[in-house]
Amino acid sequence: SQTIHQWPATLVQPVGSPLSLECTVEGTSNPNLYWYRQAAGRGLQLLFYSVGIGQISSEVPQNLSASRPQDRQFILSSKKLLLSDSGFYLCAWSALITAQYFGPGTRLLVL
Amino acid sequence: GQQVMQIPQYQHVQEGEDFTTYCNSSTTLSNIQWYKQRPGGHPVFLIQLVKSGEVKKQKRLTFQFGEAKKNSSLHITATQTTDVGTYFCAGWGADGLTFGKGTHLIIQP
Numbered sequence: 003s004q005t006i007h008q009w010p011a012t013l014v015q016p017v018g019s020p021l022s023l024e025c026t027v028e029g030t031s032n033p034n035l036y037w038y039r040q041a042a043g044r045g046l047q048l049l050f051y052s053v054g055i056g057q058i059s060s061e062v063p064q065n066l067s068a069s070r071p072q073d074r075q076f077i078l079s080s081k082k083l084l085l086s087d088s089g090f091y092l093c094a095w096s097a098l099i100t101a102q103y104f105g106p107g108t109r110l111l112v113l
Numbered sequence: 114g115q116q117v118m119q120i121p122q123y124q125h126v127q128e129g130e131d132f133t134t135y136c137n138s139s140t141t142l143s144n145i146q147w148y149k150q151r152p153g154g155h156p157v158f159l160i161q162l163v164k165s166g167e168v169k170k171q172k173r174l175t176f177q178f179g180e181a182k183k184n185s186s187l188h189i190t191a192t193q194t195t196d197v198g199t200y201f202c203a204g205w206g207a208d209g210l211t212f213g214k215g216t217h218l219i220i221q222p
Contacts, residue, residue: 045214046156046201092155099205101146101158 004029008093008105015112021066021080023108025093028074033095035076036102037068040090052076088112115140115206119213127221132189134216136202143205145178145185150215151198192220 005028015021027033037049048061050068058068065084069077076093088111094102116139126132136145144163148156160169162178162185169176175188185204189196199215 043217046212048212051209096210099143099210101161102148102156102203102210103158104155107155 006095006105008108012109015083018082021083023078025076026074027095036094037078038092083112085112115208115211117204117211117213119202123217125219126192129191132192134187134200136185136213138183138204140206141182146203147187148201149198194220
């Protein structure tokens with residue numbers, strides 16, 4: 003069966019510090035991968051998606067970037083965090099236009 | 114671009130009452146999906162509807178896809194405290210998958 007891992011679960015970072023969040027998927031090949039951000043009590047904002055290694059599409063211009071160095075690895079990064087980057091970051095995978103399966107998420111607080 | 118509107122934003126019900134959330138798309142959809150997010154958790158896929166007019170049931174949950182494939186609803190019969198959470202619809206259209214903003218279901222015992 004397929005599983006999706008995200009780490010860390012929680013993160014507190016100072017403004018201006020770098021960020022690296024990692025997501026890995028097991029049990030499937032060539033998945034579509036997604037990064038979402040969710041503000042407290044709000045909806046899901048799609049940040050990036052990838053249909054293959056090295057292929058990244060950005061949905062929202064921002065302080066973040068994404069990379070897919072391996073088929074089942076998706077990384078979200080920032081060189082300098084802003085206060086507005088705080089939120090709940092969710093990684094998800096899907097096969098074509100089927101359901102998306104979310105990881106447990108990372109709660110990021112930028113102080 | 115494609116928009117998916119979901120109402121209501123919040124719904125308070127007494128335990129045992131029914132609950133319905135509605136989803137409307139600005140464009141025709143290939144399919145519609147429903148997710149549930151428990152407080153403090155991540156969204157979990159519930160179901161996908163593909164056919165015009167399709168109705169699917171999961172125990173006390175009934176999902177409908179409109180004839181025009183632009184709207185959908187989720188109905189919960191006799192809510193229980195375990196139903197608490199946020200219910201999201203998400204529609205696959207020309208712009209990919211678009212999530213609604215969700216309906217927060219609050220249940221008072």
